[in-house]
Amino acid sequence: MKKTVIAAALLSAFSMHALAQTTTDTTSTPAIATSDTKPVLALVEGENSFTEAQAKERITKAGFTDVSALKLDDKGIWRGTAMKDGKSTSVGIDYQGNVAAQ
Secondary structure, three states: OHHHHHHHHHHHHHHHHHHHHOOOOOOOOOOOOOOOOOOOOOOOOOOOOOOHHHHHHHHHHOOOEEEEEEEEOOOOOEEEEEEEOOEEEEEEEOOOOOEEEO
């Protein structure tokens, strides 16, 4: 009887561990922004490999026009100005490709 109780306890402990491993984190930020990625509230700092032309293209694809004055800052974020909804706004793009008005 004692062996059965110990075996049941061990089996239960191992099954709970396996269950915990199947949990997925749906709140993580993707490595690269895609068209189905939710809007970003804050740009992520990091080493940016986009060229100025690539940054301008991605900002334009995000719905901005007249993108200008792009400069890569010391935090790895391309920053500039653009037009959206008829208004001039500051805009940025991080190393993941996330675009946000600032």
